[in-house]
Amino acid sequence: MYSDKITIALGTYNSSKWLSETLKSVKQQGNYPLIVIDNSSTDNTPDILKSHNIPFTTFPHTDKRRYNIKTLRTLQNQAVNTEYMLFLDSDVVLPENAINKAYEYLSTQSPDVVGVAIRYSTGNHYAQGSLLVKTEYAKKVVYDVDNEIVCSCTELQKGIESQGKRFVFLPDLMAIHKGRAEAMNKKEIVRKSSGDFVVPIYQVFNYDSLRKECLELQKELAEKQDILRKIEVML
Numbered sequence: 001m002y003s004d005k006i007t008i009a010l011g012t013y014n015s016s017k018w019l020s021e022t023l024k025s026v027k028q029q030g031n032y033p034l035i036v037i038d039n040s041s042t043d044n045t046p047d048i049l050k051s052h053n054i055p056f057t058t059f060p061h062t063d064k065r066r067y068n069i070k071t072l073r074t075l076q077n078q079a080v081n082t083e084y085m086l087f088l089d090s091d092v093v094l095p096e097n098a099i100n101k102a103y104e105y106l107s108t109q110s111p112d113v114v115g116v117a118i119r120y121s122t123g124n125h126y127a128q129g130s131l132l133v134k135t136e137y138a139k140k141v142v143y144d145v146d147n148e149i150v151c152s153c154t155e156l157q158k159g160i161e162s163q164g165k166r167f168v169f170l171p172d173l174m175a176i177h178k179g180r181a182e183a184m185n186k187k188e189i190v191r192k193s194s195g196d197f198v199v200p201i202y203q204v205f206n207y208d209s210l211r212k213e214c215l216e217l218q219k220e221l222a223e224k225q226d227i228l229r230k231i232e233v234m235l
Contacts, residue, residue, distance in 0.1 A: 001030040002103050006084045006132070008032050009076040012049070013039035013061065013068070015090035018178040019048050025094040032086075032099060035079050039068050045090075070143035070152045073128070077139045085138060089129035091179035092120060102132040102170050114160065115167040120177040126167045128153040130175045137165055172218055 008026060012019065026034060036049060036056035049056050059075060062068055076087065084106075086099060095118075102116045109116075115133035117126045133156075141159030143152055160166065 001032075001100060002084075003030060003032045005082055006032055006086060006099060006103060007080045007082040007135075008034045008086045008088055008099075009080055010034060010036045010088045010090060011039070011069075011072045011076065012036060012041060012045050012056070012090040014041045014043045015045045016041075016043045016048055018091040018093070019045060021093050021178065022088070022090050023048075023052055023054070025096075026088070028096050029094060029099045033082065035076070037072055037075050037079065039072060064148055066148045066151060067145045070145045070155070073141075073152050073156070074143055074145075077135075077141070080135050080138075083135060084132055085135045087128045087131045087133070089177075089179075091177060092129045093176040093178060094118065094130060095173050095175060098130075098170070098173055098175065099132065101173060105168075105170055106132065109168060112165050113168050114165040116170050117167055118170050118173060118175045120175040126153060126157050126169075127177075128156055129177065131156075131167070133160070133167070137163055172215065172222075174215065 008029075010022070010026070015022075026032070034054065036054055038045060038049070038056050038058045040058050040061040046056070057075075057079075059071060073087070076085070084103065086102075088094070098118050102118055106113065106116045114137045115126075115131055118130040118132070120127065120130060137160055138156070140163060141156050143155050144150065147155075157167065
């Protein structure tokens with residue numbers, strides 16, 4: 001475990017629905033320092049944090065969603081002092097030992113790689129909801145809090161790239177984004193009720209099944225790559 005090197009930066013806002021699951025997955029990672037910043041939740045999020053004996057700070061909530069998120073990211077950057085930080089959203093459930101594996105994978109990369117995203121979808125978006133990054137580079141990123149069009153993830157990635165650095169994805173592991181899974185299911189229900197044609201990606205799915213399928217495909221690909229390497233050696 002690398003608790004002297006990594007701090008988990010968890011942001012919350014009306015997170016009571018999945019927060020306990022997220023905190024459970026955090027505890028399973030090991031004894032990592034945890035900093036929680038709450039966006040003035042109006043549900044029982046503070047009570048859940050208190051029940052787990054987790055201290056937290058708050059900042060004012062506004063009606064501008066991306067202003068809130070970018071302000072959170074800025075406060076997280078200011079709060080963390082360890083060499084690395086893990087941005088974590090309150091509706092993301094980490095797989096077991098994910099942080100250790102992310103750090104170990106990052107240590108094998110070239111010097112221009114300063115962050116590892118723990119993927120929770122099959123896309124190529126470096127989501128900030130479960131992202132391990134070297135703190136010194138994250139701190140140099142300035143978020144445009146008044147820009148409600150561009151998300152914080154994009155601004156972080158561009159800010160990292162402007163420093164000549166980049167992110168990679170952690171292979172073989174996927175987190176579970178509870179909020180996204182529910183949103184996808186709701187979108188499917190709305191489309192069906194309106195009689196619209198439904199694109200397959202929006203079909204109602206069991207997220208655990210999807211994650212299992214992705215891991216099986218990754219394993220199959222790794223096996224084929226291993227066979228190719230053996231053939232190349234023989235040639």
